[in-house]
Amino acid sequence: MQGYHFPVADGRFGGGNGWKKEGHVKFFIVFSFGITYNTTMKPSIVIDTSVFIAGLRSRHGASFKLLKLIGKKKFDLNISVPQILELESVAKRPGKLPGLSKGDIDDVIDYVCRVSHHRMIHFLWRPVLKDPGDDLILELAVEAECDYIVTHNVRDFDGAEEFNISIVTPRRFLGIIGVGL
Helix, strand or coil, rough: CCEEECCCCCEEEECCCEEECCCCECCEEECCCEEEECCCCEEEECCCHHHHHHHHHHCCCCCHHHHCCCCCCCEEECCCHHHHHHHHHCCCCCCCCCCHHCCCCCCCCHHHHHEEEEECCCCCCCCCCCCHHHHHHHHHHHHCCCCCEEEEHHHHHCCHHCCCEEEHHHHHHHHHHHCCC
């Protein structure tokens, strides 16, 4: 069976000659000379500071589950220096993360930096959004050509759709990648 084949929405296989976007996860299955190649692409994401803080504050919920998946090859996480500096600044505010020392926070940030794709922002789109902190997340997502920005503040990213980036909550993103709570 030669040519390109990919699952269609109802689960059957259909023929085609290109990419199919199913549940917002891109994939491509090629049958060639009896060998099947599945080139499933992991979604590329940026995680907003609100999700990091929520996940570090509580061991319950979608934010914590998402943080546990960092580095587990379910998605490609993108970071930038401004984003990491903002995360560090917010996380180390007195009373923000009770039960975590500054050393614990440094360990988490070091791990995130170690397993993520580092991006340098060479252009500024500002101002697109109401909050400059959100603009730095959007700029990172545009630079990294991300599929998703994962945030608790979906409405704060009104205007990001012009960059073809989906804005989703942690719970919604976990559903997209097939991971339940």
